[in-house]
Amino acid sequence: MSNVVTRFAPSPTGFLHIGSARTALFNWLFARNQGGKFLLRIEDTDRKRYSPEAVEAIYDGMRWLGLDWDEEPISQFSRVDRHAKVAHELLTNGAAYKCYSTKEEIDAFRTAARAAKRPPLFRSPWRDADSTAPDVPYVVRLKAPREGETTIIDQVQGSVTWKNETLDDMILLRSDGTPTYMLAVVVDDHDMGVTHVIRGDDHLTNAARQSLIYKGMGWDLPIYAHIPLIHGPDGAKLSKRHGALGVDAYRDMGYLPAAMRNYLARLGWSHGDDDFFTTQQAVEWFSLDKIGKSPARFDFKKLENLSGQHIRATDNVELLQEIEKFVASQHLPELTQRHREMFISGMDSIKERAKTLPELMDIAYYFLGERPFKPDAKAGHFMNTVSRGMLNRLTSRLRTVTWSLEELEAVIRDFAEVEDLKLGKVAQPLRVALTGRTVSPSVFDMMVQLGKDECIARLEDASR
RNA sequence: GCGCCCUUCGUCUAUCGGUUAGGACGCUAGGUUUUCAUCCUGGAAAGAGGGGUUCGACUCCCCUAGGGCGUACCA
Structure with a gap:
């Protein structure tokens, strides 16, 4: 390691x-x-x-x-004592100072600075004052350098430099003694032994400011990588x-x-x-x-496409596990043992039709649903006296079939020829009878998977 | 306002001075096909603008424009 x-x-x-x-x-x-x-x-x-x-x-x-x-x-909250301790070390070694300025004073300073078109960075009058101070609340501020510049070498952003005059004496410890984020991050990252700080580039300026704390403590800087948002x-x-x-x-x-x-x-x-x-x-x-x-x-769109590719690339057993996790997370009815078996046997043909798990389950409707499979609005158009008659004739022929994929396909193709119909003209009503929908996996695949009894039963449902 | 960062097809991106600027998503025209998908083939589609540097810039430098982030006793 x-x-x-x-x-x-x-x-x-x-x-x-x-x-x-x-x-x-x-x-x-x-x-x-x-x-x-x-x-x-x-x-x-x-x-x-x-x-x-x-x-x-x-x-x-x-x-x-x-x-x-x-x-x-x-x-982080559990470490406030440690943060405060570091702030006081900074105080002791002169890298920080106590600032007694009130919020009102700071606000007034900023307003005046803005009016005078000066940077609104607060310049505390306590920075160089004697430590003999009034017995009132104070904050601990970093004594940031005002001359020179600070450079951060970033693995993503490259070398980025700020003039130190643009970096302020940020607050390390609030007047109630609690640490600010700036202090806490640095102390925690250091104590945790973090070698690489990879974070959003909204923190890039913070890296420069935080580096001054590292410097104040004599700690090594981590390697930074500020990634775009x-x-x-x-x-x-x-x-x-x-x-x-x-x-x-x-x-x-x-x-x-x-x-x-x-x-x-x-x-x-x-x-x-x-x-x-x-x-x-x-x-x-x-x-x-x-x-x-x-x-x-x-x-x-790209996420969806990638999702579809991953679904297709996922091993069937693993995919079933993902489905079960999804079902649990959405508080949907748990899958039965039969559902699991059907998913495994039918997965190859349903997974290439789905980009998300709900889509996968929707396509699995043909075995997730229960008889009778009433035609939906679109599917209804395929059911009329003519197609019912055709389906009835087909059903009688199917009763004698041994139900292998090859035989099923041969029989149905032959049936279409006898009826003088294109395969689609037979397959589509058949699909509707079996699933109640106009869209599904291959009818041949479904029939084999569903089994003879179930298919015949669904065809009988549809003929009524 | 000041500081910092960003800018290649609509989108995600490749390219690390010399390419017909490549791929993917999406779009589109076909093919395969029992539906829907999958899959296969083709097409349209880009270097923000302006200056430099260089024999040669998408690539290096500067300016402009546009966008983002920061500028707290928030994190």
């Missing part, structure tokens, strides 16, 4: 955001590719928003996506109005986790011209330098 350690650090917002899921996937792929560790940390310091259910939702999403993590997840189909930031935001929504729509991983990985990362690949291949191929810098738009 290498020393690579990556982490995924979501806030428990109630669901696993699809964009976060991709970030998690990249961290997971990199760790697995390197033979390192992939850790999970829940950023639950905002207690107003915290709930155990929200944390569970993150785990659920991760499990569904098949992103397994190493070691126990870390609760995912946008909606219209190019705008992915939001509620684009629909499906959480990975649970994709599970509910019946996409295969493998397809999801494939699609998400391909959004912003490439391996030559490969579009369709297994998770194992993605793990083998993954590298940070093949991640692009521009944001990608979410394309449902």
Whole structure:
């Protein structure tokens, strides 16, 4: 095992955001590719928003996506004492200072700065003051350098430089003594031994600011990789109005986790011209330098196509397991043993007709449903006195058939010839009689699978 | 406002100075076919704009435009 350690650090917002899921996937792929560790940390310091259910939702999403993590997840909130300790160390070694400015003073400063067209970065008067200070609440601020520049070497963004005058003295510890996100992230990443920070590029500026904390503590910087965000189909930031935001929504729509991983990985990362690949291949191929810098738009059509390809490529027994998981997650009636057997025997012909699990189940209606199979609106057009008569004659012939695929096909083709009909003219009413629908797998395949008794019974239902 | 990032077919992308700019999704014209799919064959479709550098730029540099992110005692 290498020393690579990556982490995924979501806030428990109630669901696993699809964009976060991709970030998690990249961290997971990199760790697995390197033979390192992939850790999970829940950023639950905002207690107003915290709930155990929200944390569970993150785990659920991760499990569904098949992103397994190493070691126990870390609760950021549980580490507040450690964060405060680091803040005080920073205070002691002069890398931070106590700031007694009130919110009102800060607001006034910003308003004035804006009016004077100066940067609204707050310049605390306490930065260079004596530590002999009033006995009132204070915040701990980082004493950020005001001269020179800070450069972040990023595996995706390249070398990015900021003038230090554009970086502020950010707050490390709030006036109530709790740590801010900026401090907590740095301390946790360091303590967890994180070697590679792979996260959304909305954090790029934060990397520069956070690097100053590392410097203040004399810690080594992790390797950064800021990946571009995912946008909606219209190019705008992915939001509620684009629909499906959480990975649970994709599970509910019946996409295969493998397809999801494939699609998400391909959004912003490439391996030559490969579009369709297994998770194992993605793990083998993954590298940070093949991640692009521009944001990608979410394309449902492509996801759907990939989902269909994965369904077709999945082993039948495995696919049945996916169906059962889906059925359970949607609280649908459990499959019976007969259903399972029918799925296995008919899978080859139904799986090439479906792009999602619900579609798969819809096509399986011919054995999931129960007799009698009443024709739906479209199918009804195929049932009339003429077709019923034809079907009756066919039924009598079928009673003497031994029901092998070859014989069935031969008999029905011969029957069509005798009736002076094209095969389709026989097959379509037959399909309707057997399934009540105009769309289904091959009638020959279905008949063999359903068995003679069942088919004859359905034909008799239809003749009434 | 300031800072940083981005810009190849409608979409995801390949290309790492020299290609008829390739693939995939989608679209489209056919073929296979008992329906629907699958599958097969073909087609339309791109370097944001303007300057440089160079024998030669999609590729390197600058400017413009457009988009994104950041600029909190949120994370």
